Amino acid sequence: IYTKGLSGKVYGCYVEPLRALERQMTAMLSHHANVLMIRVDVHVKEFEGTLDNKLITDFMHELRKGIKKEYGVKRIGYFWVREIETVKHQHYHLVIMVDADKVNTPKGIFIECEKISRRTYELAKPSLPPNPYVKVKRGDSESFDRMFFRASYLTKERGKNRKGKYANNYGSSNIQLNEKKHATPTSRTFISGIEYLKQIKAKADKKKIA
Numbered sequence: 001i002y003t004k005g006l007s008g009k010v011y012g013c014y015v016e017p018l019r020a021l022e023r024q025m026t027a028m029l030s031h032h033a034n035v036l037m038i039r040v041d042v043h044v045k046e047f048e049g050t051l052d053n054k055l056i057t058d059f060m061h062e063l064r065k066g067i068k069k070e071y072g073v074k075r076i077g078y079f080w081v082r083e084i085e086t087v088k089h090q091h092y093h094l095v096i097m098v099d100a101d102k103v104n105t106p107k108g109i110f111i112e113c114e115k116i117s118r119r120t121y122e123l124a125k126p127s128l129p130p131n132p133y134v135k136v137k138r139g140d141s142e143s144f145d146r147m148f149f150r151a152s153y154l155t156k157e158r159g160k161n162r163k164g165k166y167a168n169n170y171g172s173s174n175i176q177l178n179e180k181k182h183a184t185p186t187s188r189t190f191i192s193g194i195e196y197l198k199q200i201k202a203k204a205d206k207k208k209i210a
Helices: 015-031 054-071 107-118 141-155 194-209
Strands: 002-004 010-012 034-043 077-083 091-099 133-137 170-172
Touching: 015 034, 015 077, 015 091, 015 141, 015 170, 034 107, 034 141, 054 077, 054 091, 054 107, 054 170, 077 141, 091 141, 133 141
Parallel strands: none
Antiparallel strands: 002 010, 034 091, 034 133, 077 091, 077 170
């Protein structure tokens, strides 16, 4: 499975984290009719690589606590990957998922990320990538696939080989599926990156023929 970065470069993806990402996106939508999905990047200041996941585990604990206090949400979905690339500075790519009926924009959540980073010595200022959020409606395959395609970049193979002895390359929440409200669009299949782009092109070609 492959995906594309913002520059258009093609990357191979790890399937296992892709499936974890899809499970949590699907589970959140089974609990909430509308879900705000936000991309955030968290940077480590000067360390080449931590030995374990304590830094991101603590960060996510504080972030979830802050979001629940500010917005009163019942559950928070998340997915993160750990990378060290050419700059040698370890960093994390995150997807945060919250009830969009209670959280309308990513601003407050990003401010909370900044607060946590300021009081955590090892962390530099977090950043938002271009177009950092999508509001996904339950049953809307187009917005789901758009966010899934964006987030599939996180699972690229590059940058995942250098890690500490006790560190994982990715982690996620464990939101369980609400079977009563689960609505999988019949048009959806497990797709990512290039496969998604091919599907969009095929739909466009059909419209041209029609």
